[in-house]
Amino acid sequence: xxxxxxxxxxxxxxxxxxxxxxxxxxxxxxxxxxxxxxxxxxxxxxxxxxxxxxxxxxxxxxxxxxxxxxxxxxxxxxxxxxxxxxxxxxxxxxxxxxxxxxxxxxxxxxxxxxxxxxxxxxxxxxxxxxxxxxxxxxxxxxxxxxxxxxxxxxxxxxxxxxxxxxxxxxxxxxxxxxxxxxxxxxxxxxxxxxxxxxxxxxxxxxxxxxxxxxxxxxxxxxxxxxxxxxxxxxxxxxxxxxxxxxxxxxxxxxxxxxxxxxxxxxxxxxxxxxxxxxxxxxxxxxxxxxxxxxxxxxxxxxxxxxxxxxxxxxxxxxxxxxxxxxxxxxxxxxxxxxxxxxxxxxxxxxxxxxxxxxxxxxxxxxxxxxxxxxxxxxxxxxxxxxxxxxxxxxxxxxxxxxxxxxxxxxxxxxxxxxxx
Amino acid sequence: xxxxxxxxxxxxxxxxxxxxxxxxxxxxxxxxxxxxxxxxxxxxxxxxxxxxxxxxxxxxxxxxxxxxxxxxxxxxxxxxxxxxxxxxxxx
Numbered sequence: 092x093x094x095x096x097x098x099x100x101x102x103x104x105x106x107x108x109x110x111x112x113x114x115x116x117x118x119x120x121x122x123x124x125x126x127x128x129x130x131x132x133x134x135x136x137x138x139x140x141x142x143x144x145x146x147x148x149x150x151x152x153x154x155x156x157x158x159x160x161x162x163x164x165x166x167x168x169x170x171x172x173x174x175x176x177x178x179x180x181x182x183x184x185x186x187x188x189x190x191x192x193x194x195x196x197x198x199x200x201x202x203x204x205x206x207x208x209x210x211x212x213x214x215x216x217x218x219x220x221x222x223x224x225x226x227x228x229x230x231x232x233x234x235x236x237x238x239x240x241x242x243x244x245x246x247x248x249x250x251x252x253x254x255x256x257x258x259x260x261x262x263x264x265x266x267x268x269x270x271x272x273x274x275x276x277x278x279x280x281x282x283x284x285x286x287x288x289x290x291x292x293x294x295x296x297x298x299x300x301x302x303x304x305x306x307x308x309x310x311x312x313x314x315x316x317x318x319x320x321x322x323x324x325x326x327x328x329x330x331x332x333x334x335x336x337x338x339x340x341x342x343x344x345x346x347x348x349x350x351x352x353x354x355x356x357x358x359x360x361x362x363x364x365x366x367x368x369x370x371x372x373x374x375x376x377x378x379x380x381x382x383x384x385x386x387x388x389x390x391x392x393x394x395x396x397x398x399x400x401x402x403x404x405x406x407x408x409x410x411x412x413x414x415x416x417x418x419x420x421x422x423x424x425x426x427x428x429x430x431x432x433x434x435x436x437x438x439x440x441x442x443x444x445x446x447x448x449x450x451x452x453x454x455x456x457x458x459x460x461x462x463x464x465x466x467x468x469x470x471x472x473x474x475x476x477x478x479x480x481x482x483x484x485x486x487x488x489x490x491x492x493x494x495x496x497x498x499x500x501x502x503x504x505x506x507x508x509x510x511x
Numbered sequence: 512x513x514x515x516x517x518x519x520x521x522x523x524x525x526x527x528x529x530x531x532x533x534x535x536x537x538x539x540x541x542x543x544x545x546x547x548x549x550x551x552x553x554x555x556x557x558x559x560x561x562x563x564x565x566x567x568x569x570x571x572x573x574x575x576x577x578x579x580x581x582x583x584x585x586x587x588x589x590x591x592x593x594x595x596x597x598x599x600x601x602x
Contacts, residue, residue: 106567118597120521121556123567125598227599282571285596289520298599305600333600381566384578398576400598403566 097161098135102126102302105404113159115219115294117301125400126302128159136350141321144352151207151310157346158310159303160214166243167210171310173198175318175466181434181447185454189464191324192431193315195471196439201238201262202472203231203440204311204336209239209296211307216294222246226296227284229277229332229393230259231440231471236296237268248293250280255392258475276387278398308336312343315466316353323348323358325463326414328450330363330442330470331371332394334405337362340468341408359414361459362405363449365389365441366418371402375409375416382406390421390479391441393471415458419448425483427451428473438473446470512589514542519595525550539570540583542593557595567598 102111106124117126139156147153151171152164174194182190195204209232216224225248226236233249240247249263253272263270273280281297288298296304316323323344329337341360348355364372367389370382382402387395399405409416419427427447432438439447446467453459473480490496501509516532526532534549536542547554559565570577571594577585587593 117599118519118521118567120524123521123556123565123597125567125600278576279574281599282569282574282594282596285519285599286517286594301600335600384576386579398569398598400567400600 096134098130098156099159099161100129100131103129113161115216115221115299117299128302128306130157130159132346132349139350139352141317141352144317151210151307151314154310154313157306157313158211159306160211161218164210164214165217166213166239166245167200167206169199170206170210171198172314175315176435176437178435178467181431184430184434185451187454187459187461187463187465191315191319191464191466192435192437193311193318193466193468194437195311196437196443196469196473200242201231201234202475203235204308204468204470205231205235206239207310208232208304208307209235212294212296212300212304213239213243213245215303216245216296216300217243219294221292221294223248223291223293224296225249225284225287225293227251227277227280227298229395230255230262230475231393232297233268233270234259234262234475237263237266237270240268241266250284250287252277252280252392252395256476256478258477259392262475277396278384278387281396281398305335305339308339309343309346311336311468312340313347315340315468316344316347319464319466321353323353323356324466325357326359326361326459326465327468328361328363328446328453328459328465329468330391330394330446330449331399331402331405332396332442333399334362334371334401336468336470338401338404338408341412357412359412359459360408361414361449361453362409362416363446364416364418365391365394365424365445366420367391368395368397369418370397371399371405372416372418374402375406380406389424389441390476391424391445392476393440393442394445415453417449417452417458419445419452423448425480428480429484431469432473437469439469440471440473440476441479442471443469443473512537512587514587514589514591514593516542516546517592517594519597521597522553522556522595525553525556536587538583538587539572539577539585539593542587543583569596569598570594571596 104119368387427444
């Protein structure tokens, strides 16, 4: 692609509007408000067309004008464009007509939506001259930073709560990342990282690179719209940890509407949390604008953030779009994982169980009407959270390699077949 | 009583780049008042017009969020450490 002026213009405080240069900085000096990337929409409008997007490779970078890097992506060029699956069997189970699964459980290369944010953050980190990248993570972000940094030849430090699922820990170590386990929950990991971030001159993807990082999530929403045939779904259910993904899916719908790439039909964004860590949905149900922090206790460890940085904005998006917040217990999470697996052959991690469980509740209560289109955002892969479902997914029946023993099994399962 | 306050990067312009500042205060609220006396302008960065801690500012006493303690009324004892930290995303 031709070399040209970037389409991003500045960083801007979401609270007071103060502007900052496009550097590795994330907080407004005046009110601590988060900084967000501002784009030159006038230039993007008319340039970014459906035809142009469709002519490009099937990766998240086909929407590159709306992603905050200056040149070509140098990290994660193959990320994204995961399947949007029409889920008729699950739809029948949940009692809704048109249901779709946006399946980031098979995102490249580390099987979660985090590859989207990391490819943006690391590409931008390289543009800004960083050699070492780092993150605070509940697991998936750590995996993605570790893998993408390795492929890009960058050093990486990842900070995680010490008691994460084994699968997620190994999935960071294997790439040669330096993994630091913190004896505390994610909010404590984050606090430590905020204190470390400025000190060593690293690109901390979710701290000083946050304005760029967060924008990567929009690509999940861009893909949903394109894959639906350039349409906005009436309902989107998104799981929430910090709440960032939910706000960025909303922003993706706003941007495509504004650019005329889709018709601006009404949409509702619904937020999903685990009951054991539900500061945002609790506030939403109580009609509050701001959440009360909690100490997390849930099997959905990837969502276990008790002080969600974007909770305020997630609440605002749900309110403005008429969406709802709902939460589910650990048992309901496991049931959600099984339903998705049994109906659609998709094995999601615990966060996916949260999304499915919440969708089920919202459909049952009529908050999602049976005759409107629904997209569930599945953000991570079940193979990474095997601990959570071990002992809850049925059992292997062991037999000797003997026909008689197998017929014993069949006599139990399907007596009609055995006797015929 | 003397307590330590860790100053986050976005506020160090106000503290002549000091990272760690000692103030005399019996509560978190009093510590913020003491900081303001020494570094004028710091209070309005931390508190909103109603005097509440701004929504994107997290304040900790010895690693515990003051919202789990008594907010600005949280008592301090000698040697306590206050951290002021912007909210950060992630997952």
